Amino acid sequence: MSEHHDHTVSSPEITFGHPPAESTKRIWVVLGILSIITVIELILGLGIARHWYPNDTWVLFVKGTVCILSLAKAYYIVSEFMHLGSEIRNFIMTIVVPLLLFVWFIAAFLWDGNSWKNLRNKYGGEPAKQEQAAPAHQKGAKD
Amino acid sequence: MSTAVMHKETKWWGGGRSPFNASYGKVMMWYFLMSDAFTFGAFLISYGTIRFSQNFWTDPNKVFNSFPGLHGMDLPLAFVSLMTFILIASSVTMVLAVHEGHKMNKKGVEKYMILTIIGGFAFLACQAWEWTHLLTGEHIALLANGTLDVVPTTVTLNPWGDQLSHDAMIAALQTTPHDQLAAIASTLHHGGDAAAHNVADLSNAELINTITKSGLHANHTGPIAFGGYFFGITGFHGFHVFSGVVINVVMWIKTRLGHFDERGHYEMIEKAGLYWHFVDLVWVFVFLCFYLI
Known part of the structure; x- marks a missing residue:
């Protein structure tokens, strides 16, 4: 070329x-x-x-x-x-290599989210399921 | 540094030769798009984090199951696939415009830019319909105060939680005030203003009776973050589509005025094309995160 x-x-x-x-x-x-x-x-x-x-x-x-x-x-x-x-290859690399940060970014943050859920379910906070007969006790605040 | 080299035709890179064999503008467009990819990536990953942190998340197939003109049908993925194909098609017309630019074919560039602009507007129109549909939707949900009400999908409230059991619904109806009962009852027949007027005259007991008999389904309210992420991220994407359309219109006008023929190349069409394809690229992931999984 x-x-x-x-x-x-x-x-x-x-x-x-x-x-x-x-x-x-x-x-x-x-x-x-x-x-x-x-x-x-x-x-x-x-x-x-x-x-x-x-x-x-x-x-x-x-x-x-x-x-x-x-x-x-x-x-x-x-x-x-x-x-x-x-x-040319060098140019491709200057764009693609920084995007590899996404590998950590995705894994770390989804792991973190999952950990919040586990901690909340284990140590209190909101009840795991909101199925209850008397809805008057419900709190609206959840993320 | 030798100043002799600087005085040559060199404008951008100082060494007389672009290290990447690409113009400064195009290289910078790529780096802008890379940073924009991180912005969108951060938004989508934040959405994923919150979603992973919840015991319950809304099923998108229940929220996005409508198609304009087809009332009451359960059509998950139908409308969003139309939007996806509109965007892919407009991406193709953009590549064709770049292709015609390489051949210095002014008429061809004009034609394909027009088609790309139409595709962009079609996508925005679809998004406007979808937002309107969600924001004016009428669904019955159990509010935090224990009453039932008719609610749309907004950034702070949505009716897309777990389905309410029959007993819980009956219990909630007893504590629901009259105007909310009337609003719920009037969603049942959709008989126009006259029917709604009659409904308001009924007593609480009559309304509860009507609602119970109708076999109504109600949900808990869904995760609060659902609407905020949906409207925030699709809105940010829609803003990119809109600015892309504006850029494309400017490029079309400049093509018509013959600016690129004077310049001797159509590289601006390529740069606008990079932005437009990026918009399509982001949609691949918005489509994936909000509708498919």
Whole structure:
């Protein structure tokens, strides 16, 4: 791609532009991939709504699958539609490496939330379930 | 540092050559989007933290199960999938605009920018409908003071808790004041103003009798944080969509005025495109967190 010096290059500092694609075929392929993944997600999600899965472990597994499919969609949008895949490697790394912080960010905070729940259930605070016959005793304050 | 180098055509990076082979503007757009990704990420993770900290969380399939024009049908995921496909489609027209820009095809860029703008407005219209639907919804919930009332979904109150047992509902009806009973009864028939007027004339006992006979379902109020996170995060995303539409309109006008032809390249369309695709990217995760899981 180095010899592709053409009018799409916006400055003499830039030694190559994105090679302009000859056709729009790739765009339609990516649209197809995104649509198929979305339809699969919707079917799996509808399964949760309609209680197709036998138990909670299954539901959790399906939710995990949907999360992974969403990451796949994110990959295609960023890599193909935003053309990050055609940038040079060092530039890609300056964007992708900081995003790895999310691995800790998600794990730590969900763990924390789960811990609050366990501590509250174990040591008091709000009752675990609010099913009670005399609703007059209920407190509205909960997060 | 050699000053001779500085006097050349160099404007941005000082070394005469962009280390990333990308213009300053595009590199900075990427870093802005990265920081914006952390903002959205923090919001969504905060939502996840609160959700994990609760023993009960609202089932989104019960909240988001309506479609404009189809009353009383249980259609989970239907409307939000329409919104998702609108956004994907407008992302595709944006890529096509960038593609036409590479080919210096002014007419093509104009056409696809218009289609992208229409997609953006369509998405915003869908979101406006959904918010209106939630904020004007009429659902019966057991309030903190032990009475039943008709409540919508707002940032502080929502009717999406556990379903109330029949006995608990009967008990709560006894302590519910007359105007709330009348409001509940008038949601039962939806007979217009005349029916609502008659309902207000009935006595408490008659109203309770009517409500009990109707086989009414009521819920506890749901987690308070539910509405705040939903309206906050979809609102913040909707704000991004709106600003994206504004940027796209500006780009369309500049294309029409021939600014990019004068400049010799359509890189501004690429930068606007990056922002627009980011909006689509965020929606993937908003869709995931609020509707799918």
